[in-house]
Amino acid sequence: MADYIAGVDIGGTSVKFGVLEDGHNLVYKTSAPSVLNNPDAMVELIAKMVEDCHYAIGKMGVGTPGTVLLPQNLVSAANLGWRSAPLCAMLNRRLKIPIWVDNDAQTQLAAEWWDGACKGLSSVVYLAFGTGVGGAFLFNGRPWRGHMNTAGELGHFITHADGLPCTCGLKGCYEAYASAGALCRMAKKDSAREVIDAARAGDPEMMAVFRAYLHEVAIGIASIYMLFCPEAIVLGGGISAAGDILLRTLNEQLEIVAPTKAKTIANLLCLAVHRNDAGIRGAAALAAMYL
Numbered sequence: 001m002a003d004y005i006a007g008v009d010i011g012g013t014s015v016k017f018g019v020l021e022d023g024h025n026l027v028y029k030t031s032a033p034s035v036l037n038n039p040d041a042m043v044e045l046i047a048k049m050v051e052d053c054h055y056a057i058g059k060m061g062v063g064t065p066g067t068v069l070l071p072q073n074l075v076s077a078a079n080l081g082w083r084s085a086p087l088c089a090m091l092n093r094r095l096k097i098p099i100w101v102d103n104d105a106q107t108q109l110a111a112e113w114w115d116g117a118c119k120g121l122s123s124v125v126y127l128a129f130g131t132g133v134g135g136a137f138l139f140n141g142r143p144w145r146g147h148m149n150t151a152g153e154l155g156h157f158i159t160h161a162d163g164l165p166c167t168c169g170l171k172g173c174y175e176a177y178a179s180a181g182a183l184c185r186m187a188k189k190d191s192a193r194e195v196i197d198a199a200r201a202g203d204p205e206m207m208a209v210f211r212a213y214l215h216e217v218a219i220g221i222a223s224i225y226m227l228f229c230p231e232a233i234v235l236g237g238g239i240s241a242a243g244d245i246l247l248r249t250l251n252e253q254l255e256i257v258a259p260t261k262a263k264t265i266a267n268l269l270c271l272a273v274h275r276n277d278a279g280i281r282g283a284a285a286l287a288a289m290y291l
Contacts, residue, residue: 005287006053006060008046009279010034012079015042017049019057023288024115025080026277028053037081041125043090044236050095059098059291061283062087063107073101091093098291100283105134105152106143107282108272112234114285115208117270124228126272129217129239133175137228143286146249155179159219169287177216180239186213196242211249217251225258225265233265236272 004024009016012034017026030049035041050057064087066077088101100250102110103114109118118124122141128134135146135154145151154166155175163172176182180192187195187209198206202258221233237245254262274281 004055006057007063007280007283007284020284038083061100061287063104063228063279064252100287105136109136110284110285111274111278116273121231123291128237130237174220183213185274217254218257222258
């Protein structure tokens, strides 16, 4: 008999829901607009998704933005309007099934480790380059989150002393230089895709901007390598969709930033493969792993 595990990927714009058969085969998927500033309404939305899917769900994993403070499983996420929301307990009461709740970067890494770009490896750093920069660690084959479940905020380690102000309150954070938002700011464009498409088409101005942006990305990656020396560095988020032009130009910038380590680091870089389904798949994978 098949084992059905649900995965939920909560975002500031939408909630994605899927059902995995035996932890791998995605047999059902849907989405709905997010409900902000109201954890109770979000729980009802997720419960309705579970009830409408018509699969006998045995357990469920949930990925959410922000921080998930252990052991109480309290979620604080500015873009959802949540502060210390007991999401896991609320879902448990409503659905009466085992629930695992984790940070969305952790779920995306779990998807790639479960059956993606870094399947079966023991030590991995995951970087998600989107509106911000997310991060997650895998050490000894298991997610590493620090003693309060908040480690891995790689968007907020400082790459430029006394640099640009960041939304977190610090100055010079990696996110301020390496996010998709930073690329848009540098190019004076509304979308990162517009910049990347123009660079791929040979626009010299946009290629120069893309190169300067990836110089900043390379600074962070070189520092991360020197700190953790992982088996792989997986690149996810919207920027990773740039594919070959991303890796090729990033490797060129690594030669400038870290010439003695560039080839070693380049061999560790890989692109995430699950893209938009990563949050669903990873949340389900964590539920399978821990529940």
